[in-house]
Amino acid sequence: MFHLQNSILTEIHSDFLEARNIKLFIKRDDLIHAEVSGNKWRKLKYNIELCRSKKKAGVLTFGGAFSNHLVATAAACQLAGLKSIGIVRGDELSNDSNETLQRCTKYGMHLVFISREDYSNRNDKTFQEELMVKYPEFQLVPEGGANYYGMIGCQEIMQEVSNSVDHIFVAQGTTTTSCGIAMSLLEKQILHVVPVLKNFDSKQEMTELWKWSGFDTEVIEDWLKNVEVLDKYHFGGYGKYTDELLDFINNFYKENSVKLDPVYTGKAMFALMKEILKERFNNTSMLFVHTGGVQGTTGIENRSGRTLY
Ligand SMILES: *Cc1c(COP(=O)(O)O)cnc(C)c1O
Secondary structure, eight states: OOOGGGOOEEEEOOHHHHTTTOEEEEEEGGGSOSSSOHHHHHHHHHHHHHHHHTTOSEEEEEEOTTOHHHHHHHHHHHHHTOEEEEEEEOTTOOTTSSHHHHHHHHTTEEEEEEOHHHHTTTTOHHHHHHHHHHOTTEEEOOGGGOSHHHHHHHHHHHHTSOTTOOEEEEEESSSHHHHHHHTTOOTTOEEEEEEOSTTOOHHHHHHHHHHHTTOOHHHHHHHHTTEEEOTTOSTTSTTOOOHHHHHHHHHHHHHHOOOOOTTTHHHHHHHHHHHHTTTOSTTOEEEEEEOOOGGGGHHHHHHHTOOOO
C-alpha cells in the first residue's frame, strides 16, 4: 500500500570515491512517496496495521507546526481508509497557519491545537489516558512514530539491502529509524548515526526507546556495540543550517542528481563525506539511508533567500 518497493538502491560514482576504492550506495526511501517523507511511512506501517487489527477508527498522534510525521500520518491514514487526529504544539496556530498544517488538513486530518505547556506532557501516561478517554476510537501513536511498531517497520530497510555493505549512515531525530536499523545489523556492520539536534545523547535516546519498548539491557548493549555516533554535524541544531551546508546540498545534486534536505539528510551526507576524508572507509562498501524530507524544504528556502537544487 505504501509503495515501499519504490525505495531502490542508487550507486554514486565519483573520482573521490574511486580513488579510495569505496563503493557508495543510497537507499532511496525518498522515492517512496512524492509528497511525504520516506522513513515516516516505514514507521507508520505497523502502527496502521495495529490500528486495523484493533478495529480502531483511526490514529491519534502528535507533532509540531512543521512536523513531517503529522503530514505522513494524515496521508497514510487517508490511504488506509482511516481517520486521523493530530495534536499540534501551539494554541496560537490554525489549520491554515502554514503549508504543513494545510497539507494535514488536505489529507483529512482533524487538528487539535494545544498550548506548549500541555504539549510538553505528550508522553505522560495520565495525559495520554485522558486523550484515550476523549478519543476512544483512536490508536495513539507517539510523536515521530517513535514506538516499537515504528522500529519494526524500519528493520525492513536492511532486509532490502545486500549483506555486503560494511558501513551504514543515517540521520537521527527521534532515533526510531536508527534503532530499527541497529536491530538488523550483521556482526561486521557498523551503523554511523548523525543526530541533527544539538547536545543530543544518541546512545542514551536509543537505549530509552528500546527499554520503553520492553527490550533487555543485555540485548540493547549488544545492538549498541555496532553503533557509532557522529555528533559534530548538527550545524547548530534542529532546523539550523549554514551556507556551507546549502552549497554542499546544491553541489551534491548537481553531481549526483539526488536531492538532500537541510534538516536531516544533508547533514548526514555531509558527515559521511567528511568522515571519508579521514581515510577510515577506504576499500569498503557504504550505504547511505536517504530518509526523505526533501518536500519540506520550501520554508528553508524562504528563510534563507536562497534556492536549493
Ligand atoms: C523524521 C525524519 C528523520 C528522523 O528519523 P527518526 O526515526 O525520528 O530518527 C530523518 N530524516 C528525515 C528526512 C525525516 O523526515
